[in-house]
Amino acid sequence: MKIATWNVNSLSVRLPQVLDWLAAQKAEGGVDVLALQELKLTDDKFPAAALAEAGYQAQWFGQKTYNGVALISSTSGQDVVKNIPGFADDMSRVIAATYPDGQGGDIRVIGAYFPNGQAPDSDKFVYKMRWLDALREWVASEMQKHPNLVLLGDYNITFDELDMWDPVGLKDTIHCTVAEREKLQALIDLGLTDSFRLFEQPEKSYSWWDYREFAFRRNRGLRIDHILISQALKARATACVIDRLPRKNERPSDHAPVVITL
């Protein structure tokens, strides 16, 4: 099965590209679950009918102007959770659901839009740290219940210098600070694995490029969209790739999809 994540930076603008991408993926077996971030629309504006027309179900958790997440799937999601239980948050950043794993069991999928953090000395950074702590606590409990678990989305954190186009110039800037990486490592320490690095990858692989200064053309990007998997799924993973093609579209999102094959 295939599970993917894509920060679309406005689903209203990007819906045609999402539908095209899903259709193109069908030639290669199809995507079972696609986690979207930055819908930037309220729940009543979610394009459920257009997705149903294309053969997909969906769970969504929107918000006006900012944030908003969804899970688009070929089968229906169960036990849906929106945001981190017990963590008061006025932003729509997390959606989780359980799906059949194609082998008689099931798989828990948690799609998340991690806070940006803006700058290491900002209030938004403090919120990012608190959010990351709350996420870790909740994911730990989810892992107790679900051996097959995928935590994927726009993490807004790089793992290391390999994930940065300019490791020197960007050292200790937002997405690349020690404090953020410690929180990311705390998720790994729960028993999760960065599936992308399980496989040989092209040099300078990134998932996001700034809209400005022809950053995509010059491959000046960051790898901040990740697919973390539990131990049980690590044994099943056969590939994880960043699909740069949609970034070449007209009016692209600034992020590219990441896809894991299990």
Add this chain to the structure above:
DNA sequence: ATGACTAAACCTTTTAGA
């Protein structure tokens, strides 16, 4: 150049993204 694009809403200007 606290800039460069893009998107949305408070819409000819601001906020946020990363």
